[in-house]
Amino acid sequence: xxxxxxxxxxxxxxxxxxxxxxxxxxxxxxxxxxxxxxxxxxxxxxxxxxxxxxxxxxxxxxxxxxxxxxxxxxxxxxxxxxxxxxxxxxxxxxxxxxxxxxxxxxxxxxxxxxxxxxxxxxxxxxxxxxxxxxxxxxxxxxxxxxxxxxxxxxxxxxxx
Amino acid sequence: xxxxxxxxxxxxxxxxxxxxxxxxxxxxxxxxxxxxxxxxxxxxxxxxxxxxxxxxxxxxxxxxxxxxxxxxxxxxxxxxxxxxxxxxxxxxxxxxxxxxxxxxxxxxxxxxxxxxxxxxxxxxxxxxxxxxxxxxxxxxxxxxxxxxxxxxxxxxxxxxxxxxxxxxxxxxxxxxxxxxxxxxxxxxxxxxxxxxxxxxxxxxxxxxxxxxxxxxxxxxxxxxxxxxxxxxxxxxxxxxxxxxxxxxxxxxxxxxxxxxxxxxxxxxxxxxxxxxxxxxxxxxxxxxxxxx
Numbered sequence: 166x167x168x169x170x171x172x173x174x175x176x177x178x179x180x181x182x183x184x185x186x187x188x189x190x191x192x193x194x195x196x197x198x199x200x201x202x203x204x205x206x207x208x209x210x211x212x213x214x215x216x217x218x219x220x221x222x223x224x225x226x227x228x229x230x231x232x233x234x235x236x237x238x239x240x241x242x243x244x245x246x247x248x249x250x251x252x253x254x255x256x257x258x259x260x261x262x263x264x265x266x267x268x269x270x271x272x273x274x275x276x277x278x279x280x281x282x283x284x285x286x287x288x289x290x291x292x293x294x295x296x297x298x299x300x301x302x303x304x305x306x307x308x309x310x311x312x313x314x315x316x317x318x319x320x321x322x323x324x325x
Numbered sequence: 326x327x328x329x330x331x332x333x334x335x336x337x338x339x340x341x342x343x344x345x346x347x348x349x350x351x352x353x354x355x356x357x358x359x360x361x362x363x364x365x366x367x368x369x370x371x372x373x374x375x376x377x378x379x380x381x382x383x384x385x386x387x388x389x390x391x392x393x394x395x396x397x398x399x400x401x402x403x404x405x406x407x408x409x410x411x412x413x414x415x416x417x418x419x420x421x422x423x424x425x426x427x428x429x430x431x432x433x434x435x436x437x438x439x440x441x442x443x444x445x446x447x448x449x450x451x452x453x454x455x456x457x458x459x460x461x462x463x464x465x466x467x468x469x470x471x472x473x474x475x476x477x478x479x480x481x482x483x484x485x486x487x488x489x490x491x492x493x494x495x496x497x498x499x500x501x502x503x504x505x506x507x508x509x510x511x512x513x514x515x516x517x518x519x520x521x522x523x524x525x526x527x528x529x530x531x532x533x534x535x536x537x538x539x540x541x542x543x544x545x546x547x548x549x550x551x552x553x554x555x556x557x558x559x560x561x562x563x564x565x566x567x568x569x570x571x572x573x574x575x576x577x578x579x580x581x582x583x584x585x586x587x588x589x590x591x592x593x594x595x596x597x598x599x600x601x602x603x604x605x606x607x608x609x610x611x612x613x614x615x616x617x
Contacts, residue, residue, distance in 0.1 A: 170331075188330035189337075190368065190378065195326070211326060212366040213433055214519060225406070225435040231365040232436070233358070235335050236382045279431065300518040301430015 176237050178203070179247030189235035194218045196234045197244060205245035205274045209303070216302030219275035220244050226282040228301075245274035248281065256319045257281055264315035268306035276302045280316040290320055327371030337380035341387065341466075345493070347379055349468035352490040355379045359387075359402045360436030362429065363445045387440070387495060397501060398464075401440025401494040405429070405452075408439065417501055420455035420527040423510040427451045430519045440494040443476075446484045446550075447521075449589075451512060453480075453551035454527035454543035459499050466495040473498075483549035506531055506539075507613045509606040513598050515589070522546045523590035526602040530561075532614020537561050542606070547582040547595050556581045557603065566611040574607060575600040 175184045178201055185200050194211075197203045197220070209217030211230050218229040221243040248255045257277050260266070267273040276299060283290055283298030290298065295316045296309075304312060335358070338344050347355050356375035358364050359382055367373045381387055387402040390411055397413050405425040408414050415422045428451050429437055442450045443463070461476040465488060476497070479487050488494065506529040514520035522545055530540035540561050542554040560577040564570045584595035 188333070189335035190328075190333040191330040192326065192365070192369065211369050213362055213429070216430065216432060219432050226432045227436050228432045230369065231361045231433075233335050233361060233365065233378075233380075235337055236361070236380055238337065282431065297518070298431060301432050303519075 172235065174234050174238050176239065177241045179243060185234070187234050189233060191234045192230050193220070193222075193232040193234050193237050193242075194229040196237075197229060197242070203244045203246050207271050207274060209271065209275075214303070215272070216275040216279060217272055219278050219302065221278060221282060224282075224285070226279055243278070245277060248277065255281075256322065257284075257315070260315040260318045261312070264311045264318060266307060266311040266315040268304075272302055272304040272306075276304065276312055280319070283316070284320060284323070288320070289324055290316075292317060295320070326369050328368050328373065333368070333373075333376050333378065335378045335380060337382070339384070341384055341493075341495075344379055344381065344384065345466065345468040345491075348491045348493070357381050357444075357493060359438040359441045360404060362433050362437040363441060363447075381493070387493075391496075392501075395501060397499045399439055399497045399499070401443075401496060402438045403440075405434035405437050405439070406431075409434065413501075417504045418455070418459060418499055419508050420458055420510050420529065421452060421499075424452040424455045424525075424527070427512050427518065427522075427525075433519075439497055443479070443494060443497070444486060444488060446480060446486050448483065448548060448550055448552075449521050449525075449546040450551060451522060451525050451545060454525060454545050455510070456497065456499075457543035457551060457553045458527045458529055458541045459503060460541075462498040463494050464496040464498065465489075465492045467492045471495065477553060480550035503529060507610050509609055511602055511605065513602070521589060524584075524595050524598045524602065526599070526606065528606045528610075530606075530610050532610060532617065535614075536563055536565050537607070537610060537614075538563070540610070542603070544578075544582065544599060544602075546589075547584040547599055549583070552582065554578060554581055561607065566607045571604050571607055574603050578603050 171186045172189050197206045207217040209215035213228045213231045220229045223240050279302050295313050356378045358378045387400045389400045391398045405428050408425040442452050508529045510527050512522050512525040514522045525545040528542040531538040545551050557577045560573050584592040
């Protein structure tokens with residue numbers, strides 16, 4: 166089993182089946198950006214502290230900088246590019262625009278996916294739940310208030 | 326990213342038996358990796374010396390949670406999210422549920438594992454004091470068989486654990502006998518989540534006939550290992566909690582811990598906080614006991 170070298174890794178990215186040749190310890194972050202061309206996945210700290218590279222892996226929010234690509238074999242990956250329906254923005258994307266929840270934009274894809282993951286698991290989150298759900302995602306521009314408001318807006322609208 | 330992925334190998338045999346035979350082949354050659362929340366950081370910074378890794382992620386044999394009347398058995402690669410979602414953990418082992426909530430953010434809780442936290446052996450790990458307080462046992466497994474050991478003796482020194490290179494932790498076993506205990510957990514860090522503790526205390530105890538009974542306490546980030554506070558427990562057990570008892574407990578805890586100055590805090594701050602947390606716990610235990 167000592168076959169150092171590239172390996173074929175098959176996974177489904179935003180609904181599309183892909184087979185990628187990669188070194189097994191390549192970070193899923195790098196594979197998604199460089200091999201699949203999904204640059205909505207951002208690299209911030211590269212050590213799991215900031216959430217900029219967050220994606221959904223089989224529905225679970227994960228930091229893609231900490232996932233060796235081999236561990237993504239046979240999984241379903243969702244990046245920010247897979248959230249909208251064509252040119253129709255997802256409710257969270259629309260709310261981020263309306264609430265002024267993005268400034269430089271580096272944290273935004275991870276923020277939105279963290280919010281999406283939260284709302285998938287909790288349809289009626291309190292502000293405390295929202296803050297906890299986004300606590301692994303750092304923003305250095307907006308100060309979080311507008312971000313939390315955007316998520317709250319979507320939660321309330323969905324609850325109606 | 327300072328590492329070159331071409332220098333590393335990672336295999337994923339997909340079942341426990343094959344992982345164990347790989348580890349037995351040439352012990353020490355293969356480094357197990359579960360959710361990667363520690364090892365991938367080391368790897369990306371170019372500081373991971375081992376070049377061959379074997380994946381434990383999603384091995385069904387290591388991610389089960391089993392409950393008997395006496396025991397809760399947590400598979401070693403159960404994630405913090407798995408722990409948070411388990412009702413028995415929430416109800417009967419609140420210190421562990423709280424620690425799971427404190428660890429990283431949601432994304433790291435979805436990947437970080439309890440067994441990984443143990444073998445990474447950081448003295449600052451939030452879940453380890455909880456395991457010391459509950460006096461967990463570990464079931465270790467290798468190609469040659471399994472053995473059950475007490476977690477209380479598992480940390481032999483800074484980042485040194487009593488796990489052989491060909492062994493894995495299979496399960497963490499918790500005796501279901503703490504339901505009636507008062508429990509207290511507090512983490513002092515720069516931020517509530519996604520921050521490593523400056524000090525964290527996990528404690529349980531009972532209150533009978535105006536005195537503290539069966540108090541167990543463990544503390545993180547103030548010694549080379551997560552530390553059970555045996556001396557401080559002795560100073561308190563059987564005593565009523567008054568000003569003199571609190572002073573004695575604070576003096577004992579200060580003698581027991583060995584805090585250092587580091588990037589997150591200073592020894593003197595940690596010492597002060599450790600004393601304050603012990604005080605807060607004892608006052609809360611007494612208040613709880615007097616109401617009940």
